[in-house]
Amino acid sequence: MNIKKHIPNLITLINLFCGCVAVVYISQANYEMAFYMVCLGIFFDFFDGFFARLFKVSSPLGLQLDSLADMVTSGVAPGYVMYNMFVNGGHQLGTSPLIPFLGFIITLGSCYRLANFNIDTRQTDSFIGLPTPANALFIISLQVVLDMYADSSFFILELLTNQWVLLIITLFSAYILNAEIPLFALKIKKFNVKDNALQIVFLLISVVLVLLLHYIAIPLIIFFYVLLSIINNLFLKK
Secondary structure (H helix, E strand, C coil): CCHHHHHHHHHHHHHHHHHHHHHHHHCCHHHHHHHHHHHHHHHHHHHHHHHHHHHHCHHHHHHHHHHHHHHHHHCCCCCCHHHHHHCCCCCCCCCCCHHHHHHHHHHHHHHHHHHHHHCCCCCCCECCCCCCCHHHHHHHHHEEEHHHHHCCCCHHHHHHHHHHHHHHHHHHHHHHHHHEEEEEECCCCCCCCCHHHHHHHHHHHHHHHHHHHHHHHHHHHHHHHHHEEEEEEHHCCC
């Protein structure tokens, strides 16, 4: 029995477990712990592919299992968070009990992206559209920021409790997941500065932002990632 071939799949299942726990925390309105569990799931999501390549045991099963796990951790979890943000926000879109379910448009967009990613041969060394883990961190971090500054007069709070703003964020999230916008990959394959200058700059700025701004840095980092990719596509590649 080749134990090595099962290690990446086991790591993928741990990612799925983290996603399930995150959903439970979301149901309990413990968004900070949900955020940590999604982060942990993303951590394992990175290493299942790493060990599959290391042990040379990549398989179609692993590919499908990875997407199914991501569907919970990076698809259901952020959609559920946005659902609750609609529930706890105002009533700008009306008082219909169906309105909060618009948050699950994020889950639908994530599902479509994950299915498309499995058959898109272009996404080997870079991404096309925002990866679902990045989108999940973006959405969940908004609720964490909302909780942290609930007793302050921070102007962002008014935006994040306005259902029209939440709808725009939801629709943009589903769009950017599947947009035909090339985004650079963060995986470092060659260990030299020249080939990884963009990734190094991004990671250094991200660390500085996290140290200075904590949770507020997360949505800013995701926005910066997309912006830097667009700049790279327009100018740096040329």
